[in-house]
Amino acid sequence: MTAPTTVTVTGAAGQIGYALLFRIASGAMLGDNPVRLRLLEIPQAVGAAEGTAMELADAAFPLLDSVDVFDDADAAFEGAEVALLVGARPRTAGMERSDLLAANAGIFGPQGRAINDHAADGIRVLVVGNPANTNALIAAAHAPDVPAERFTAMTRLDHNRGLAQLAAKLDVGVGRLRRMTVWGNHSTTQVPDPSHVLLDGEPVGFDAAWLAEHFVPTVANRGAAIIAARGASSAASAASAAIDHVRDWVLGTPEGTGSRWRCRAVANTPCPRGS
Numbered sequence: 426m427t428a429p430t431t432v433t434v435t436g437a438a439g440q441i442g443y444a445l446l447f448r449i450a451s452g453a454m455l456g457d458n459p460v461r462l463r464l465l466e467i468p469q470a471v472g473a474a475e476g477t478a479m480e481l482a483d484a485a486f487p488l489l490d491s492v493d494v495f496d497d498a499d500a501a502f503e504g505a506e507v508a509l510l511v512g513a514r515p516r517t518a519g520m521e522r523s524d525l526l527a528a529n530a531g532i533f534g535p536q537g538r539a540i541n542d543h544a545a546d547g548i549r550v551l552v553v554g555n556p557a558n559t560n561a562l563i564a565a566a567h568a569p570d571v572p573a574e575r576f577t578a579m580t581r582l583d584h585n586r587g588l589a590q591l592a593a594k595l596d597v598g599v600g601r602l603r604r605m606t607v608w609g610n611h612s613t614t615q616v617p618d619p620s621h622v623l624l625d626g627e628p629v630g631f632d633a634a635w636l637a638e639h640f641v642p643t644v645a646n647r648g649a650a651i652i653a654a655r656g657a658s659s660a661a662s663a664a665s666a667a668i669d670h671v672r673d674w675v676l677g678t679p680e681g682t683g684s685r686w687r688c689r690a691v692a693n694t695p696c697p698r699g700s
C-alpha cells in the first residue's frame with residue numbers, strides 16, 4: 426500500500442478549512458493516495474477543529490489515514506509534505522495596514538520557522554491567508570533551509586474566476602479553455618490576462634472594451650461581490666482553488682495548461698506537443 430502523504434492545514438476550523446478538508450480527504454487534491462491530516466488552530470478554536478475531525482471520521486473516506494488536531498505549530502508541521510496555510514488575522518474596522526502586517530508576521534514567521542525545523546524535505550507550501558503574497562514571503566524568510574520556490578501564494582481563485590467569466594462570455598464550458606493568466610498581486614490591482622487563452626486549442630480574441638470595462642473589474646472585485654451577495658467571504662471557491670493549485674503542483678498541470686513555461690524555464694527541456 427502507498428504510504429500516506431502528510432498534509433498540514435492551518436485555520437482548520439474556519440470556513441475555508443471546512444470546505445477544504447473534506448475534499449482533501451476524498452482524494453480531490455492528491456489523487457488516489459492516502460492522506461494523513463494534521464490540523465492547526467488557535468487554542469480557542471481547537472474544539473471546533475476537533476468537531477470537524479469527528480465529521481471527517483464519520484465521512485469514512487477510504488483514503489483518510491488519520492486526523493490530528495494541534496494548537497502548536499512545531500507539532501502540526503512535523504513531517505508535513507504539503508502545508509496549506511489558511512489561518513490568518515483578518516483586517517478589522519479601524520485597523521491600519523501596518524497593524525495587519527504586524528499581526529500576520531506574528532503568525533507566518535513562527536509557522537515558517539516550524540516548517541523549516543519540522544516539515545519533510547520536499548515540503549510544498551500554499552499560503553491562502555491574506556495578505557497571501559506578503560504572508561508567503563514572511564513564511565519563506567523564516568525558513569532558510571527550505572528552497573524559496575517551495576512557498577507559493579494563492580492566485581488560483583482569481584485564475585478560476587477569470588476562466589468562469591470567459592466561459593460565460595463565449596457560452597462554452599470552462600473545460601474547453603486553457604492558458605488563463607493573472608499578473609500581479611492577489612488584490613484589486615491584479616491584471617487578469619486572457620490574451621493567450623485557447624478555446625479547444627485555438628486562439629480566441631476578446632473585445633478590448635469588454636475586457637477593460639467588464640472582465641478585469643469583475644475578476645478583480647469578485648471577492649467583494651461575493652461578500653455583498655452572501656454576507657460572508659468566498660469559502661468553497663477558495664477551497665476549490667487551493668485544491669486545484671496543489672493538485673496541479675504535485676500531480677502536474679493538465680495537458681495544454683501552461684506546461685510550456687515550466688518545461689522551458691524550469692526543466693530546460695523541450696515542451697511536449699500541445700502543451
Ligand SMILES: NC(=O)c1ccc[n+]([C@@H]2O[C@H](COP(=O)([O-])OP(=O)(O)OC[C@H]3O[C@@H](n4cnc5c(N)ncnc54)[C@H](O)[C@@H]3O)[C@@H](O)[C@H]2O)c1
Binds near residue numbers: 513556
Ligand atoms: N488567496 C485567496 O484567494 C483567498 C480567498 C479567500 C479567502 N482568503 C483568506 O483566507 C483566510 C481564511 O479565510 P476563512 O474565510 O477561512 O476565515 P475564517 O475566519 O473563517 O477562518 C480562519 C481560521 O484561522 C484560524 N487561525 C487564526 N490564526 C491562526 C493561527 N495562528 N494558527 C492557526 N489557525 C489560526 C482562526 O481561528 C479561524 O478558525 C483569510 O485570511 C482570507 O482573507 C484568501
